[in-house]
Amino acid sequence: MPARLPSWAWVSGLTVGAIAAVTFLAVQADQGPHPTAAATKPAPTTSAGKDPAPKETAPARVPDGSGTGRRVVYSVEQKRVWLVDASDAxxxxxxxxxxxxxxxxGSYTVSSRTEGATTGSDGVEIERIVYFAQRDGVSVAFSNAxxxxxxxxxxxxxKTGGIRLHKADGTAVWDFATxxxxxxxVG
Incomplete structure (x- = not known):
């Protein structure tokens, strides 16, 4: 009667065979064509009642006198926000x-944040609220509808203190302004 191979020998043989097959397939795949992704900007879409994000031709320069280091800069006059990193970029x-x-x-700090949806003082459902100031008894915060x-x-x-952002910008401020x-x- 022929001798039987122990089960560990079968498992070891199958494992070695599987590793060899995967290695062969990996080498074959590496020698084939490699797709490349082109850097593209998605085209803005517009729905009824929604404003698309404005098109930027060239980035606006951070206002002089806005400080240094990592910060959010808000220009009341320009109705514009900058997210500036620690290297002032x-x-x-x-x-x-x-x-x-x-x-x-002046200079403020983010005092609190609320991520979930709530109703703003204008009756619109808002989210990602980043509070940083109070004036005339009104909380001032960034948020998006x-x-x-x-x-x-x-x-x-x-009296409304909400500085409303486009949805993508609201996400960016939420991620940046902890x-x-x-x-x-600035003025």
Missing amino acids: TRRTFTVWPGTVDPGP VDGSSPPPPASGT TGTKVTV
């Missing part, structure tokens, strides 16, 4: 829709 800049209550020029829409015109005499991040407001 602009990582992102974009326009915003300010509320009716502007923070005074959940549906990506621009804010409605405020009712006469209404609690304690410096926010510089």
Whole structure:
């Protein structure tokens, strides 16, 4: 009667065979064509009631006197925000829709954040709220509408401190401006 091979020998043989097959296939794949990804910008889409992000022709320069180091810079006059890294390089800049209550020029820090959806003072559902100032009893914060829409015109005499962002910009501010991040407001 022929001798039987132990089960460990079968398992070892199958494992060696599988490794050899995978190695062969990897070598074959490495010798084939390699796809390359082209760097493209997605085309903006517009839905009814939503404003597309504005097209930038050249990045706006960070305002003089806005400090140094990692910070968020908000220009009330230009209605623009810059996200500036520790080496003073602009990582992102974009326009915003300010509320009716502007923070005074100066240096602030992000005091708190709320990620989930809530209703803003203008009645719109907002998210990713980054609070950094108070003025005239109104909290001033960056946020974006959940549906990506621009804010409605405020009712006469209404005090709103929300600085509304496009949805993608709201995500960028949320990721960049953690609690304690410096926010510089210029005229």
